[in-house]
Amino acid sequence: MSLLRVLAPLLALLLSACPGPGPTPAPPPDSGVPVDAGQTSDSGVPVDAGQTPALTISSATLAAAEALAPYEAALLASGGQAPYSWRVTLGPLVDGLTLSSDGVLTGTPRFSGGHAFTVEVQDAQGTRVEQTLTLRINGTAFALLPDAYVSEPYAWTFRAPDGAVAPVWSTGSTPPDGLRLEAGGTLSGVPTVPGSAVLTVGVQDSGRAAAWTHALSVLPLPSITSTLLPDADAAQPYSATLTATGGKAPLVWSAAPGALPAGLTLSGAGVLSGTPTQEGAAFTVTVTDANARTASRELRLSFASSTLEMKSLSLADGRVGEPYSETLVASGGSKPHTWSFTGTLAAGLSLTPDGTLSGVPTAAGTVPFTATVRDAAGQTVSRRLPLTVLAPSKLFTVGHWNLEWFGAPNQGPPRSTSDGGLPDDLQVAGAREVLGSANAHVWGLVEMVDTADFDTLKAGLPGYTGFLANNPAYVLSGTSLYSAGEQKPGILYDSSLTYRSAQIILTAQAADFGGRPPLRVDFTTRIHGEDAPLVVIVVHMKAFEDLTSYGQRLRSSAALKNYLDVWLPEARVLVIGDWNDDLDESIATDNGTALPTPFANFLDDPTHYTFITQPLTASNNRTTVEYDEVIDHTLATDEMTLEAVPGAVQVLRPDTSIPDYAGAVSDHFPVLSRYDFSGPAGPRVKLTAPLSGTFVKGETLTFTWRSAGVATVRIEVSYDDGEHWGVIAPSVSAAVGRHAWTVPDLENPTVRVRVVDTAKDSRFDMNPVALWFTRTAPRVFINEFLARPLGSTALEFIEVYNAGPASVDLSRWSLWDATSSRHIFAPGTTLAPGRALVVYGGATAFPSGTPDTVAASSGTLSLNNDRDTVQLRSMDGGVVDAYAYVNPADNVSDNRSPDLTPDVGFARHTTLPPGLASSPGRRADGGAFQLLP
16 A cells, blocks of 8 residues: 555545644645636536646446456546556556556456455656445356467466465366376376367365366377488579478477578478579478467488499498497489498498498497498499497496494494494495495595594505595585594595585584584586586485474475575585485384475476486385385486486495494495496487386386477387388477376387487487287286205295296395395396296305395395294385295295295195105206296
């Protein structure tokens, strides 16, 4: 409310209270508008000649409007001195309408009902008058919502009627696939199927309800279908029409100024025309739909010639183990052109008749071959083309480890010192063994106490340098924040990293970090052929399960994210260390119920942050000796997540090789993650799923990928191991990073999928191992187990068998006892149909290298001698098979009876012919398993 509106009544009251006549007011300034004698105001009060009538608003009522129909009304004023200026001063204007400064109310109202708002008019002398107006809007709203696009995130929030208190929204209609309506009124999600829908959306508050009907269109993103241009004749008129699909009409074509070949223009309708004077370099065209969604593609114009000419002069380098694709180019002659070669192609590559050289190179070196192109008239041209295949890229490995009270004289592992040895010599030796064999390029270490022991450890690791957070030579304020006897973060790194600076961050939140504020270290390293910055932040969150500690982790996580958002929004950052809590749910409980993870703020922002260690949580892994949770994590910003190698996060288990590991070295296990910094700089795309596996007809297969510098991608599938490709989705926003697809009805073990940059077909990534599509669901189950061997518990075993028709990818599947995960199947583990895989409690139970036999990744199967449960779980933690046993026999296994038959009971192995005590890796009668047809 304006000060004038508040003071005016008060001034009037004061004036009326003053006795006696006041001074005669001075006449108002002459407005220049003559007033006739005897003129009256709107109120009927005579107005003296020469006075300006009072400013008033004469639009007391407004004509009713219709919902979703165009509306226009002119507000009127009189008196004062023209010109007038209008504005809304109180209450929201009707949704869909605007008020111009000259008093015209226009637009298309969206909602029916009565609407009140206050307007103000001001004349040329600055006099202001306000009035509340009411506008009635009739009809039922049938509103077109903003268009949605397949694979693109969508969000629209409905506005509740004025005065609604705590409105709750709902719909009885079915939203398009991938979308849902929240109770707060937000329709959001990622649509998966194009089409249109009519939604009846209702809102209810205390005692009132209303409903509206809305139409929503879901469109495919635009995609350019023109891939090749017809050859042009030099100095002759040329015309070609480009084509595209998807999007919302009209589609408008464009190209960057100066990009087209000389003499050509591109119309908005997609007609490339003119008289070309010379062949140009490749150029990019863009199509934009009515909602500003775009798609781009690189095209090239060649001149037709009677003489056949090979344009390809050289080939791009390949790399062992990475997909390669290069298209050979020729011009002139008579179409079509057919390609062949003599000599030897690089191992793993093939050349198709249309000139596509592709595959996955398997050996490094330079291999020259002779490419030949033949036209329809029989002309041929040959050229020797050397192809260099580079050695496999060296992955960048990052490790972090909580070395429990490292070097502390009276705390930490109780047996960290050997008899007669130096203090903590066993802990130092164990740490040196693990760090030296892991080949990580950088290590983030926490709970580092003794500087002398750290220096001893570092001296035993040739090629590494590093420091603790209280080292003044590296960290300016370190000694004031970390004392000699405190747990400190530290860093070790090799020569692949160049140190730039270090600092202690978030010192104001040190208490929430348990008195251990994070250590930030800035490096440069070679990333995609260039020296690039890399930031490593070592954290140690507050420990313990109590609610106070949980609250500290919540606050420190919020502070950390705010720091990253503000100070490092576009940087490659890794936050590594002991976070002291898990990602699926917290270790803390309230009245026996687990609290939400305190790191939900990062999980809820997947566009910018990814916990690289989240698969460890999903597969029920552990990072400590005592507890089953994953509490040691690696967080990456989106710039770093792109470089992460899928499935390459790993928990090291030194407890299987270091005697008394928990008593001498640490109560935490080290964690490694790997990143691919190879390849050239620039745009890139990486498929992250599916990389392998068996998929059943009708199930949803979700493609996921990461990208940088890529606008849209195309999803393709091959049913002949990559020889020929078909399009699944012609154009998907690269930023979405995922696309759902239904597995077709077929039996095929040679399926490849790939994600392709629509702007450049040679920029793609595909699954390294062929997928298996099958009509019948795989059937893997526990066929035999031995819970009570005589002698070492390493002799305990669990045998799993595949009775299905297709190989099954067991990567990240797990074996459990009744309470804990005891074995995680390594990435790349597949089980062929009709074959078994045996997991022993320890490697000493079988000769090293025995086929189809592995040792439990936890170092033990820990099967109880009286009663327990053996479980087989899938990667997502779901129970695939389980059996609860009671009183197992000494040195006698339990076996399915009949053998290899799911859904039947178990029997003592000695009761099965011919009376063997057990038969790990073989049939119950001792015979070999037979591969199923």
